[in-house]
Amino acid sequence: MGRALLGKVNNLVAELCRTRKTINLMEVCGTHTMAISSCGIRRAVDPRLRLLSGPGCPVCVTAQGEIDAAISVAGEPGVTVVTFGDMMRVPGTRTSLEQEKAKGAAVRVVYSALDTLKLAQAEPERSFVFLGVGFETTAPTVAATVLAAQEKKISNFCVLPMFKTIPRALDAIASSKRVCVDGFILPGHVSTIIGTRPYEFLRDKYRLPSCVVGFEALDILQGIYMLLEQMMSFPKVEIQYTRSVKPEGNVTAQQVMETVFEPCDAEWRGLGTIRGSGLGFRKGFREFEARKRFPIVHRSSSIVHRSACRCGDVMLGVIVPPECRLFAKKCTPESPVGPCMVSTEGACAAYYRYERV
Numbered sequence: 001m002g003r004a005l006l007g008k009v010n011n012l013v014a015e016l017c018r019t020r021k022t023i024n025l026m027e028v029c030g031t032h033t034m035a036i037s038s039c040g041i042r043r044a045v046d047p048r049l050r051l052l053s054g055p056g057c058p059v060c061v062t063a064q065g066e067i068d069a070a071i072s073v074a075g076e077p078g079v080t081v082v083t084f085g086d087m088m089r090v091p092g093t094r095t096s097l098e099q100e101k102a103k104g105a106a107v108r109v110v111y112s113a114l115d116t117l118k119l120a121q122a123e124p125e126r127s128f129v130f131l132g133v134g135f136e137t138t139a140p141t142v143a144a145t146v147l148a149a150q151e152k153k154i155s156n157f158c159v160l161p162m163f164k165t166i167p168r169a170l171d172a173i174a175s176s177k178r179v180c181v182d183g184f185i186l187p188g189h190v191s192t193i194i195g196t197r198p199y200e201f202l203r204d205k206y207r208l209p210s211c212v213v214g215f216e217a218l219d220i221l222q223g224i225y226m227l228l229e230q231m232m233s234f235p236k237v238e239i240q241y242t243r244s245v246k247p248e249g250n251v252t253a254q255q256v257m258e259t260v261f262e263p264c265d266a267e268w269r270g271l272g273t274i275r276g277s278g279l280g281f282r283k284g285f286r287e288f289e290a291r292k293r294f295p296i297v298h299r300s301s302s303i304v305h306r307s308a309c310r311c312g313d314v315m316l317g318v319i320v321p322p323e324c325r326l327f328a329k330k331c332t333p334e335s336p337v338g339p340c341m342v343s344t345e346g347a348c349a350a351y352y353r354y355e356r357v
Contacts, residue, residue, distance in 0.1 A: 005221045006044055012228040013046040024050045024180055025227055026173070026317050028166060029187035030057035030345020031215050037350035039217040045224070052179070052317030053347035055169050055268060056187055058134045059086045060315060060339040060346050063267040066162045067092040069296050071100055073129050073160060076294050080106040080123075082116045083131040090339045113145040113159075120149075120157040129290045132161040132279075137189045139163050139279055140253040143260035146288050160290040161280055164266055166190050167198040168277035172268075174206045179317045183209035183227040185220070188241045193257075195249025196237045203235045214241040260285050269339070270312025309338035314347050321351040328356055 016023055027033060033053045036042055042051050055061045071092045074081040081097065088098040088109065101107040106126075110116055113130055120128040132142050142159060149157045166187060173181060186199060191212040202208045209230035213223030223240040230236055239245050257279070266278025281289045290296065309331065310324040321327050321340070331337040333349060340346035 002218055002221065005218065005225060009049070009221060009225050009228065010046045012225065012232065013049045016228065016231055017046075017048045022048050022050050023182050023228070023231070024052055024317070025183045025185055025224065026052040026054040026181045027185035027187075027213075028054040028056045028170065029185070029189065030060070030343065030347075031189065032056065032185055032187070032213065032220065033347050034345060034350050035215050035217065035220060037354035039220070040354075041217065041220055042355065049224070051185075051224075052181070052320075053314065053350075054173060054184075054317060055164075055271060055315040057315075057340070057343050057345040057347070058138065058164065059084075059090060059343040060311060061164055061169075061268045061270070062087075062090070062133055062162055062339065063269050064093060065267065067096075070131050070160060070162075071095060071097060072296055073290060073294055074100050074105040074107055076127075078125075079127045079129060079294070080108055080119065081129050081131065082108045082110050082119065084111075084133065085109045086343045086345075087131055087133060089336060089342045091337065091342075113142045114148070117145060117149055117152075117154060117157055120154050121152075124156055127156050127158070127293070129294070130157070130159045132159045132163055135164055135166055135187075135190050136193045136257070139261060140193060140250075140257045143256045146260050146285060147256070149288065150285070158288045158290045158293055159281075160296070161261075161278070162266075163261070163279040164268060165263070165277050165279065167194075167201070168274050169268060169271060170199070170202060171205075172271050172274050172277075173316065174202060174208060176316070181208065181317065183231065183235075184211075185223055185227070186210050186212040186237075188212060188214055188244065191239075191241070191245045191249065193250050193253050195245070196239060196247045197249075199237050203237050207235050209235045211236075211238040212241050212245050214244070270315045311338035311340040311346075311348070314340050321348040322356075324348070328352060 261279035263276040264280035340348035
């Protein structure tokens with residue numbers, strides 16, 4: 001079945017490339033990035049079909065200034081910073097959370113935001129700051145945790161929000177002159193929450209094909225085939241991942257998220273500041289905003305130290321990881337320079353593990 005589907009994909013690529021040199025499809029999910037590399041899909045399809053990795057890794061898109069802000073909180077007396085594991089090794093301007101923990105800073109790794117509430121209840125004399133990193137997939141669970149903290153009157157818990165929302169980022173990419181994208185492989189996890197309606201601008205404004213796709217090799221091949229068929233006819237917003245995604249999404253999760261958070265401007269690594277692409281606390285919940293409790297200085301990425309790392313260009317699809325001169329040389333999983341090599345969903349980590357020649 002997979003071989004037959006691959007043949008259909010390559011036949012459509014050949015048909016479309018009678019009038020063009022290449023076809024650029026961008027996946028906007030780190031899980032897709034890993035699956036495409038680990039399953040050898042990029043090497044199996046016609047080379048004229050270019051599969052680009054977009055800003056689908058929440059750790060990778062976290063701006064340098066936000067990393068520094070998180071590290072600065074870890075230096076506050078009586079404060080424990082709580083985070084998901086991937087954030088530990090992401091380099092800030094001068095150090096990382098992992099390095100600060102080695103020096104004695106109180107930094108804990110958890111599997112869910114609710115774990116932070118248990119820590120806060122167990123040690124009421126300390127303040128616990130959860131790093132709110134993630135997309136629409138993570139934000140509802142953090143919102144539910146905030147509601148629980150408010151109900152239980154847990155006052156030593158707060159959140160440093162660094163959330164990003166996917167549709168505004170896609171708008172920025174679709175309108176960018178730096179990269180040409182012919183269609184989007186839309187994220188399965190995020191779309192489970194938000195549904196497909198927020199993506200309709202891709203069809204209506206940009207006339208671009210898009211399809212929500214699952215994570216198995218056959219899912220991805222079928223999703224690519226559906227996108228190529230759209231290119232042969234007219235653009236749509238389709239769902240290949242019908243076993244998990246509905247057009248309306250998860251309404252309950254949306255309501256919980258919208259109760260606690262409201263849109264705000266957010267800075268993305270590689271994309272800069274995108275208006276309305278972040279989530280901040282609504283009035284009535286701002287007591288849980290870490291910036292209200294601690295002297296956190298968020299420096300813009302325009303004034304922080306810049307290295308030769310090109311993670312930003314990788315996430316824009318401007319280059320592929322091996323085109324960065326640090327890739328597999330100064331930047332490796334053991335000694336990462338940028339977040340795309342740190343995260344388990346990062347494009348550089350995927351290329352290093354599965355596609356390094």
